[in-house]
Amino acid sequence: MEHKRKISSRILTAALIAAMALSVPVAASAAGATQANKQVPSGIKVVLNDVQFQPKSAPFLENGVLYMPLRDTGELLGTIVFWNSTTKVITMTYPNQFVKLNYGSTQATVNGKAVQLTAQLRLVDGRMYVPLRFFSEAIGAGVEWSPSKSTVNITKSNDFVKYETGSTCWLNHKTGDLYYAYPYEQPPVPIGKIELDHPLQGNVSIDTMSVNSGARIITVVDNFGEPHVNYDVYSVLLVNKKIVTQKKASYFQRYDGNVRNYQTLDSKAEKWIEHLLMTDGKILSVYNDQGQLVQEYDLPKLAGQDDIYTIEGIGDDYLLVRPNKTGLLTLIDLNDHSVVVLCDKLLTGQELDYAHNNDVPYRGDDLRYHSESTDGDLIYFTHYSPFDGKHHLLTYHRKSAN
Incomplete structure (x- = not known):
């Protein structure tokens, strides 16, 4: 068989979710057209959970209503906001909340129920602005307006972490409840619960990967400790939008990500x-695209070390793994069960010495799987040298090595 790979990159960083929005009373109504309000800096500060938020475009007041750009509002809320320019409809999605507004209407729907609006949407210089109180109340944010300071203070529980790219995942970092929306502007649906050992406590990120059948692996990384040297990695396999199995692995100092398909x-x-x-x-x-288990490998037994491993490459008859303690990329031949520490074959001199003895910022080498030849005999790696600051392409010949 011939191979090609889709190797997952490092988990993307995702911020813990917040929320906000409002309309506010003002001493005097904002005079002039929306365009005029947009051009004059409002001086309004937006503070979320005691942290000031910097929108890309300033909010403005009009007839006692505070408006903020749609995209900025979604970012602050931790929601997905979507503007359909053809139908002129805005949707906002969040766990257990689905909001729909028509441009020019004074009525919206929240979870299918009609809600009267006190202010319409505003389109300014091609950018959509929304009344913030409505969006705030839709997701339960608390809002206080300080006229003397021209400051909006919003309070919102940061229960959810969000991942967005075509589809959207929300994870409750306290309970492990997982929500999923595809396409991303559709109402999120609960798909199960990640079995957390404890509430997530550090820098949390989510990544997702799917195959043609629709099966999907969602990976959650909790990077915690001081100075962020611990990694708890939770992965769940979804079939038909339901969790069918899940795993957890814990790493210290170094986590290079696992190949997931x-x-x-x-x-x-x-x-x-x-x-x-x-x-x-x-x-x-190893699972097939229907979520059925087809193969298992005992990595400590195959590699000959009782350790925790990341999976950095796989072929018909080999595995590329990295033991957490040594950090040295290792080739396991599944035909004869031979084990090769690759830096010993590919590096020399100070590069080899550095791989074995350096421990800053973590132990191990900087070899990375790149690709393989059609027959699988040649495996290509990239190596970053700390001495010349360059990446080098290296080749390992499996047959000649044996």
Whole structure:
């Protein structure tokens, strides 16, 4: 079989979610057209949970209503806001909340129920502005207006972490409840619960990866401790928008991410076969695109070290793993069960010495899987040298090495 890979990159950073919005009473109504209000700096400060928020465009007052750009509002709220320029409809999604507004209307719907608006949407210089009180109340944010300071103070529980790219995931970092929306402007639906050992406590990020069947792996990384040297990695496998299995692995100092899928080419059937990968750091589990377990590998047994491992590459007859303690990328041949520490074959001199002995910022080498030849004999790696500051392409010959 021939291979190609979809290797997951480092987990994207995602901010813990907040919320906001309001309309406020003013001593005198804002005079003039919306355009005029937009051009004059309002001096209004927006503070969320005691932290000042900097919108890309300043909010403005009009007839006693405070407006803020749609995108800025969504970012602050931790919601998904979507403007359909064809139908002139705005939707806002959040766990257990779905809001829909028509441009020019004074009525909206919240979870299907009609709600009367006191102010319409405003389109200024091609940018949509929304009345903030309505959006605030829609998701339960508390709002206080300080006229003397021209400051809006918003309070909102930061229960959810959000990941957005075509689809959207929300994770309650206290309870593990997971919500999913696809496409991202659709109402989010609960899909299950991640079994957290404890509430997430550090820099939390979420990443998601799907295959053609629709099966999906969601990975949550909690990077905590001081100075952020601990990684709890939770992964869940979704089939038909339901969690069918989940794993947890914990790493210290170093987490390079795990490969989560790969494809093999069935030359007889002339089609690619997709596989999904999950690990608890010791057992690598391989699933088909329907979420069924098809293979397991005992990594400490295969590598000969009792350790926690990341999965950094996979082929028909080999695994590329990195033990957490040494940090040295290791090739496991599944034919003869031989084990090769790759830096010993690919690096020399001070580069090799550095890989074995350096521990700043973490132990190990900087070898990364790149690709392989069609027959799988040649495996290509990139290596970052701390001495010349460059990336180098290196080749490992499996047959000649044996």
